[in-house]
Amino acid sequence: MTLPRAALLLSLALGLAACSSPARFGAGGPGADGAPLSAGGGFGSGADGVTSGPLDPASPEYFSQTVGDRVLFAVDQSTLNDEARRALSAQAQWLMSNPGYTAIVEGHADEQGTREYNLALGARRAASARDYLVAQGVAASRLRTVTYGKERPIEVCSTEACYAQNRRAVTVIAAGAAVS
Amino acid sequence: MTLLRFLIAAILATAAFAQVTAPARAQDGPLRIEITEGVIEPLPFALPTFIAETPEAQSWAQRITDVVAADLTGTGLFRRIPSDAFVTQVTEFTPSVTYANWKAINAQALITGAVSVTGGQINVKFRLFDVFSEAPLGEGLQFGGTEQSWRRLAHKVSDAVYSRITGETGYFDSRVVFVSEQGPKNARQKRLAVMDYDGANVQYLTDSGSLVLAPRFSPTGDRVLYTSYETGFPQIYELNVGSVSRTQLPVPAESMTFAPRYAPDGRTIVFSAAINGNTDIYTLVPGAAPRQLTNAPSIETAPSYSPDGSQIVFESDRSGSPQLYVMPAGGGEPRRISFGEGRYGTPVWSPRGDLIAFTKQNAGRFHIGVMRTDGSEERLLTASFLDEGPTWAPNGRVIMFTRESAGAGGQPGLFSVDVSGRNLKQVPTPNAASDPAWSPLLP
Known part of the structure; x- marks a missing residue:
């Protein structure tokens, strides 16, 4: 497959995710290079038309910046600590206040583990966060999980300071998935 | 004389x-x-x-x-x-x-x-x-x-x-399928590639538009199984090496799938599927629905068939940490075979049937090692910040694996080592590279 075709597929996929059909997750997802993944506590590109002034509380940017889009885990663990539960409760509140959005919960691992074990571990972490959101009242049909294992670290050093940030579940509001 | x-x-x-x-x-x-x-x-x-x-x-x-x-x-x-x-x-x-x-x-x-x-x-x-x-x-x-x-x-x-x-068969007329990597550590681009065993004649099988992981050759070397994020979610695919056309494989509903490998018959595929956060091992035979081989709340992944097709070695954390287990190829009670210190993963059965190669993580270091198929006589062949994913040369005498360096600029490369632990060397590749899988000896 050529690159332009891949780009076309990706844009088709995003287009699909943008419509409000029941199959909104059908071909969507974070896409090939997971653009939302690089949002290290802020916006990756700054090219999304975000201008100065308070964020719209109903915007995905508000969710990721102000509500907080991620929770962290201990080594090899997928259990939620108190801080994670507080963060997920806030996420659930936002999702229930903004019923037009769907979300993808990404599970990640640090690099201290084999590739395939970390994929399974990331799946566990994503499900753990997703289950908590559902328990708080978010419709399960609005959430989908994906594991990236150790493929998409947010911090790149090889010490515990970085590993701790990489063992995470990130709730990504599906781009353009608002139901009109 | x-x-x-x-x-x-x-x-x-x-x-x-x-x-x-x-x-x-x-x-x-x-x-x-x-x-x-x-x-x-x-x-x-x-x-x-x-x-x-x-x-x-x-x-x-x-x-x-x-x-x-x-x-x-x-x-x-x-x-x-x-x-x-x-x-x-x-x-x-x-x-x-x-x-x-x-x-x-x-x-x-x-x-x-x-x-x-x-x-x-x-x-x-x-x-x-x-x-x-x-x-x-x-x-x-x-x-x-x-x-x-x-x-x-x-x-x-x-x-x-x-x-x-x-008196042994050779391994020089063989190829290796691997993942070619470019870009920074937090936005790595990955492509499937094949090369001669010595790093020559690199050809790319996919573009860098989708994350791809852990390819495996079919027993006849004409097809490759791998995991791709083409849909945004990890799913297993089969690629025809000659035509470079690929097929998404039928998998359980609502699953993420990865770690696919062929059985020695070249038809049956064993893989991992994560459903609602729990990863188990499944098999797939053309024309039939996927069949679940393990059913436990723990992680079961990284399966590998014995060369006679009768058993599967895999990785599970059912004991609390990742360890190696062997079960009958049709499923059934697994037998733990790894008992040393540390965590074990990515077991791969030798084509000779005598040994299982694995990744071991212990005391902050990674090793490639081998053990007998009952887990006895474990020997570690390598040690580094991060070694993982062994693959056997067709004659079962050499192992190739991924070695990744530490830090923000860390890059993976391909290395090979004798099953004795001697002759450790890097296999030259044009870019960073990971997840090698050796083909059979070519006809």
């Missing part, structure tokens, strides 16, 4: 493994590297540049000779005697040689060859001589092919020489 026999311990380091090798021989006998325990003494061989029998064969003869030399010396089992030490030059490809001239430089083996080119077709002939027995070792052989396949012809010569001297 003393017929020297070389005891070369290249492959097996402990006495317990000796039973899988040929028994030791008497002091006198034909030229033979016994792959058994002992001290390594690379076997000195003479390899005069192959003779060009047609004018246009000159450069091919040199290149083919160079590849044969690199194959043999690259094993660590052989040492090439520099041609300026020769007391005689080989100018004709003849069935007889003057052994005294080669004894004089202590060459144990002499390899002669000739190359001809006609109409874009290359023909390579070679002979192998046991210098101290003063006898040819096997018949002369010839291989033919197109100019594009010249390296394969050289590898076939090397395989024949290796096989005649060690």
Whole structure:
């Protein structure tokens, strides 16, 4: 497959995710290079038309910046600590206040583990966060999980300071998935 | 006359493994590297540049000779005697040689060859001589092919020489499928690629538009299984190497799938599926629904079939940390086989059936190791910040794996090591590379 075709597929996929059909997750997802993944506590590109002034509380940017889009885990663990539960409760509140959005919960691992074990571990972490959101009242049909294992670290050093940030579940509001 | 026999311990380091090798021989006998325990003494061989029998064969003869030399010396089992030490030059490809001239430089083996080119077709002939027995070792052989396949012809010569001297099948005429990596650590781009076992002839099978992971060759080398994020979610695919067309495989509903490998029958596929956060092992036979082999709340992944297809070794954290287990190929009660300190993963059954290679993580370091199939006699072959994902050479004597360096600029590369732990070296690749999987020996 050529690159332009891949780009076309990706844009088709995003287009699909943008419509409000029941199959909104059908071909969507974070896409090939997971653009939302690089949002290290802020916006990756700054090219999304975000201008100065308070964020719209109903915007995905508000969710990721102000509500907080991620929770962290201990080594090899997928259990939620108190801080994670507080963060997920806030996420659930936002999702229930903004019923037009769907979300993808990404599970990640640090690099201290084999590739395939970390994929399974990331799946566990994503499900753990997703289950908590559902328990708080978010419709399960609005959430989908994906594991990236150790493929998409947010911090790149090889010490515990970085590993701790990489063992995470990130709730990504599906781009353009608002139901009109 | 003393017929020297070389005891070369290249492959097996402990006495317990000796039973899988040929028994030791008497002091006198034909030229033979016994792959058994002992001290390594690379076997000195003479390899005069192959003779060009047609004018246009000159450069091919040199290149083919160079590849044969690199194959043999690259094993660590052989040492090439520099041609300026020769007391005689080989100018004709003849069935007889003057052994005294080669004894004089202590060459144990002499390899002669000739190359001809006609109409874009290359023909390579070679002979192998046991210098101290003063006898040819096997018949002369010839291989033919197109100019594009010249390296394969050289590898076939090397395989024949290796096989005649060690009694083992070779592994030079083989390919490796792997993941080629570019870009920063937090936005790595990955493409599937194939190369010759020695890193030559890299070809790309996918573009970098989708994250791809952990490819595996089919037993016939014509297809590759891998995991791709093409849909935004990890799913398993099969790719036809010849046509570079790929197919998404039917998987359980609502699942993320990864870690696909072929059974020895080339039809059955074993893989992992994560459903609602729980990862188990499934099989897939063409035309049938996926079948679940494990059913536990723990992680079950990284399956690998025994070469007879009767058993599967896999990784599970049911005990609280990742360990290795063996179960019948149809599913059933698994038997834990790893009991050392640390965490075990990515078990891969040797094509000889005798050993299981694995990744081990202990005390902040990663190792590639091997153990018997019952878990006994564990030996660690490597140690580094991050080694993982072993794959076996087709003859079960060499292991290739991923080694990644630490830190923000950390990059993965491909390395190989003998099953003895000797001859550790990097396999050259054009970019960073990971997840190698060795093909069978090509036909």
